[in-house]
Amino acid sequence: MKAVLHTTYGGPEVLRFTDVEPPSLADRDVLVRTRAASVNARDWHLLRGDPYLARLGAPELGLRGPKLRIRGTDFAGTVDAVGPGVTDLAPGDAVFGEAPGAFAEYVVAPRERVERAPSTLTMAEAAALPLAANTAVMGLREVAGVAAGQSVLINGASGGVGLFAVQLAAADGARVTAVCSTRNVETVRSMGAHTVVDYTREPLTGRYDVVFDLVGNRSFGELRRLLAPGGTLVLSGGGTSEGGSLFGPMGLVLRAKALARFVGERVVVLAAEPTAARLAVLRDLADAGVLRPLVERTYPLAAAADAVRRMETEHTRAKIVLTV
Known part of the structure; x- marks a missing residue:
């Protein structure tokens, strides 16, 4: 599958759009065919290993390079497969959620971090919600x-x-x-x-x-x-x-x-922890019209470096989203 790979600290130029092995499923996992993934400020923080002090304790970061090689957190898409322990979602369901590795054609998320997507939103808008x-x-x-x-x-x-x-x-x-x-x-x-x-x-x-x-x-x-x-x-x-x-x-x-x-x-x-219950709250608030995602601009997945650069340097309004 295609993914945005991050193997060394630096600016957006260190990101590579390349082929990687698809993720594997555990018992309570959901494999999602990504349709959209939003860019957050945390992406450029992790990209640069910034601030440096965070490299001592953040689970995604090491002293000399990132521990997780695919960037991105928020996603929306369709279920491709589920682990044996997942019985309430099925292939084809529209979902959204939060899990590492969202800048890719497929992402694996624990069932506890994925939920059915809002019915009133596009995939790009749904991906803007989670974090x-x-x-x-x-x-x-x-x-x-x-x-x-x-x-x-x-x-x-x-x-x-x-x-x-x-x-x-x-x-x-x-x-x-x-x-x-x-x-x-x-x-x-x-x-x-x-x-x-x-x-x-x-x-x-x-x-x-x-x-x-x-x-x-x-x-x-x-x-x-x-x-x-x-x-x-x-x-x-x-x-x-x-x-x-x-x-x-x-x-x-x-x-x-x-x-x-x-x-x-x-x-x-605040330490914002995603859960399926909280995602369900976001879905209901979106479908009720209380939360309306504003997407400033979309980029194709291959242009993830440009999207992160815009997020980092131009103080963007609202959300930037990658489409897959």
């Missing part, structure tokens, strides 16, 4: 418990997670303040933000019940000052490409973890 929308749902509903009437600040509102977070918080009745750059103001507003702050033109002020930081470009002290008494700060990912960094957004994360117990506000570093 980004799951992060938004976990951060806002499971961790922060956002309720009607609360004030929510979303820093990094025009990215993949950010646009889902804006939609979700608005649907849950919160007053949403979204932070983005000039070119994305109208897009973010159209997704449900009540107030949009263009960080290139105005300072970020106010106090909020929930601050959802998706960028990692502000200090822990700055983020705390944006919280109302008893508020919740949720940190998730972030970082911009500098061609390689020692700490990247991990500096903020490590500082937050160290200081969280000594401050009055609630501080949570």
Whole structure:
């Protein structure tokens, strides 16, 4: 099968579109014929082994090179085969999910990380959901418990997670303040933000019940000052490409973890875990019209390097998706 191979750290130019052996099935696995796979910021982080400190502990990374050789995480497609332990999915079913190795013609996913796809979405749109929308749902509903009437600040509102977070918080009745750059103001507003702050033109002020930081470009002290008494700060990912960094957004994360117990506000570093139950929630939210994926651009699988380069360097709006 064709796949996007990653064998050494570097920029998008190190990716190779080539032939590899197809994956094999275990008892509770699902083999999916990939139709679309979305690009996430984590792809360029893993591509560069960035930040360098992550090479000491991330399961995908080694000190001198990646441990997993095919990039990509989010996918949508059709079931090609199932392991003996899978009885509720069958060949031909339209599915979506999250598993390593999605930048390929076929991907194997544990049954616990794949679910039937939303019936209202295209394959490209369904592939845009898993990692980004799951992060938004976990951060806002499971961790922060956002309720009607609360004030929510979303820093990094025009990215993949950010646009889902804006939609979700608005649907849950919160007053949403979204932070983005000039070119994305109208897009973010159209997704449900009540107030949009263009960080290139105005300072970020106010106090909020929930601050959802998706960028990692502000200090822990700055983020705390944006919280109302008893508020919740949720940190998730972030970082911009500098061609390689020692700490990247991990500096903020490590500082937050160290200081969280000594401050009055609630501080949570989010680890978004995909499960079939959470994927089912995303499917239902999409089919109900609550979450609407916005795909900025699609690329063929063979042009994965160009897609990752655009994600890394051009601060893309919403999602970029590979079609297979």
